[in-house]
Amino acid sequence: MSVQAIVSSGPKVMRVAVVGVGLVGSEFINQLLNFPTPNPFRIVTLTSSKTTLHAPDGLNITPDSWKQSLAQASLRPDFPFLLRELAALVKPGEPVVLVDNTSSNAVAALYPQFLRSGVHVITPNKKAFSAELSLYESIVSASLASGAKFLNEATVGAGLPIISTLKDLVATGDQVLKIEGVFSGTMSYIFNEFSTGQEGGPSFSSVVKVAREKGYTEPHPADDLNGADVARKLTILSRCIPSLRSSLPDGYQSVSTKSLVPQELEGIDTGDEFIARLPEFDDHFNKMRADAAKENQVLRFAGVIDVASGTIKADLEKYPVTHPFATALGGSDNIVMFYTARYGARPLVVQGAGAGAAVTAMGVMSDLLKLV
Ligand SMILES: NC(=O)C1=CN([C@@H]2O[C@H](COP(=O)(O)OP(=O)(O)OC[C@H]3O[C@@H](n4cnc5c(N)ncnc54)[C@H](OP(=O)(O)O)[C@@H]3O)[C@@H](O)[C@H]2O)C=CC1
Ligand SMILES: N[C@@H](CC=O)C(=O)O
Ligand code: NA
Numbered sequence: 001m002s003v004q005a006i007v008s009s010g011p012k013v014m015r016v017a018v019v020g021v022g023l024v025g026s027e028f029i030n031q032l033l034n035f036p037t038p039n040p041f042r043i044v045t046l047t048s049s050k051t052t053l054h055a056p057d058g059l060n061i062t063p064d065s066w067k068q069s070l071a072q073a074s075l076r077p078d079f080p081f082l083l084r085e086l087a088a089l090v091k092p093g094e095p096v097v098l099v100d101n102t103s104s105n106a107v108a109a110l111y112p113q114f115l116r117s118g119v120h121v122i123t124p125n126k127k128a129f130s131a132e133l134s135l136y137e138s139i140v141s142a143s144l145a146s147g148a149k150f151l152n153e154a155t156v157g158a159g160l161p162i163i164s165t166l167k168d169l170v171a172t173g174d175q176v177l178k179i180e181g182v183f184s185g186t187m188s189y190i191f192n193e194f195s196t197g198q199e200g201g202p203s204f205s206s207v208v209k210v211a212r213e214k215g216y217t218e219p220h221p222a223d224d225l226n227g228a229d230v231a232r233k234l235t236i237l238s239r240c241i242p243s244l245r246s247s248l249p250d251g252y253q254s255v256s257t258k259s260l261v262p263q264e265l266e267g268i269d270t271g272d273e274f275i276a277r278l279p280e281f282d283d284h285f286n287k288m289r290a291d292a293a294k295e296n297q298v299l300r301f302a303g304v305i306d307v308a309s310g311t312i313k314a315d316l317e318k319y320p321v322t323h324p325f326a327t328a329l330g331g332s333d334n335i336v337m338f339y340t341a342r343y344g345a346r347p348l349v350v351q352g353a354g355a356g357a358a359v360t361a362m363g364v365m366s367d368l369l370k371l372v
Contacts, residue, residue, distance in 0.1 A: 014372065015058070015089055015096045017045035017082065017119075021070065024124055024154075025101035027361035032368075033063045040372065044089070044096075046070050047077050054082070056089055079110055087117035095371055099364060100125050109135065115142035115150060122367045124154035124360050129239065130232035131251045136239055151370060154363030156183065156233045157334045157354045165338065165350060166240045175341035176241055179305040182325055183233045183314075185332030185355030186216045186224040187301035192329050195289050195299040197321040204285035205278035212275060216332050216355070220271040221278075222261045227301070230314040231255035234303045238312055247310055256313040260301070292318045298326040324349070332356070 018029060032041050042058030046066060051073040053059055061069055082098075089096045098114050100107050100123040108128035111121050112135075121139075128135055129152055143150050156162045169176055182188045194207045208225070211217050217224050231252035238244040248254040262281045268274045292299050297318040302325065305312050319325045329335055334354025337347040353359050 012040060013042055013094050014040050014368075015042050015044045015056075015086075015094070016099055016368070017047070017054075017086055017097070018043060018099045018101065019045075019047045019077075019082075019107055020101035020104070020125075021046060021048050021067075022101065023357040024360045024364070026067075027357040028099065028101060028364050029066060030063050031361050031365050033061070033066070041368070045082060045086075047082070049077065049102075051075060052077050052082075054085060056085065079107070083110070083113055083117060083119075086114065086119045090118040095120060097122055097368065097371065099123065099368070101364070103127065105131070111150060112138040112142040115139065115148045116146055118146045118148050120148045120371055121150045122364055122371075123150075123152055124158070124364055126152075126155045126229075126232040126236060129155060130235040133246060133249045133251065136251075149371065151367035152236065153367050154360050155236050157336060157350065157352075157363075158185075158356065159359035159361075159363035159366065160334060160336070160350050160352050160354060162334075162336050162350055163236070163240065165348065166237060169338060169340055169342075169348075170240060170242065174343075176338065177307055177341065178339040179237060179303075179336065180339070180347075181303055181336035182300055182329060182334055183230045183303045183336070183354070184224060184301060185334060185353070186211060186218070186221075187230065188329055188334060188354065189214075189216050189332045191298070191300050192331070192333075194285070195292060197293055197296065197298050197326065199290040199293040201289065203279065203282040204289075205275070205282050208278060209275050212271065218271075220274060222265065222268070222271075222274055225260040227257040227259050227314045228252060230301065230303045231257045234305055234312050234314060238305055241305070241307060243307060244305070244310065244312070248312065254312075256311075256315070258301075258313075258315040260316065288316075296321050298323075300325045300329075324351075 046053045052075040053070055053073045086096050097120040103125055105127050111128050114121055153163045189211050190207050208221055212221055234255050235248050235252045300319055302317045303314045332355050335351040337349050339347045
């Protein structure tokens, strides 16, 4: 069935409030405005961190005009107002959706209230689902109480079908034994370039510097190298597995995580200073690369969820040069292997670009289509 056919058999109108218009948000808005006819989506709200546009019947905007209209808007962001407005728009057969394209903790903390009011929540923002268990549980219970859904496919592997695959495995009664993968686009790029199975190669600091120049790292590279992004993704996946759902009370902070940030560089304020000082630690990373190469192995920053033992960890691991983590990855690819009872010794594998505006916005858009 085509997308048009699915959409024309679904609700006539779906109201969408978009919060966050950065890289992913801008691309998402363009995908929404360019959706094939009949386009059921009405953007009722656009909110940056500075201004807001809101019109209950849909904003009069085009792909060329929305940025200017939002920049010139006189309304300031006001979440209590947005909550009241969106809740009032929820009607049978006319769903209302909050799409959070920020990385804000404050916005994430409001999901239970939106859900309780019947507003669906779709987001690539990892914060709410990887924080303390109590927030996650209040999201789940608010969703169950009202029937409003929360969908977060793009929080792990951007547009790659990782969360939906895991949910399908669980829902169909397969037994998930282990999930192992390279979950960070930034770490993937760094180690694909740095560790190729040879004893020598470019210095670690030079690879991190190039990764930053290419826009793969966060503005402060320590925010990638500390492993927290991978720990957050592992938390989100673990909570989809019934036996592990309550195992991380403090969320990503409960995950055993290896930080690659040298102790001496912890707390450095700026990314520029961090990059300038990283060469002091190149010998340490060179030695790890050479030691791995002597064993015919490469270094990869991987995440593992071992269901039976309850081990959930993000660490720098060694893999044989013949392993898919060594042979199949390029650029900022993610790869995730699901070991399950049904799939046996040969895991179900999902692989591809795990970061970037276009593929992340596509993950958000695909969640929106699930509601249709
Ligand atoms: N980029 C990628 O490849 C991927 C991103 N993600 C996730 O997608 C989300 C968006 O990422 P990305 O677009 O790259 O990040 P950006 O920093 O480009 O965009 C985030 C936007 O959110 C806005 N914002 C922050 N707080 C608020 C607020 N309270 N109200 C309204 N707007 C706010 C910021 O505005 P301002 O600039 O004015 O502060 C900014 O424009 C993040 O959660 C990220 O982790 C997930 C997978 C991949
Ligand atoms: N910084 C992240 C982007 C998406 O979550 C990554 O490197 O994968
Ligand atoms: Na995904």
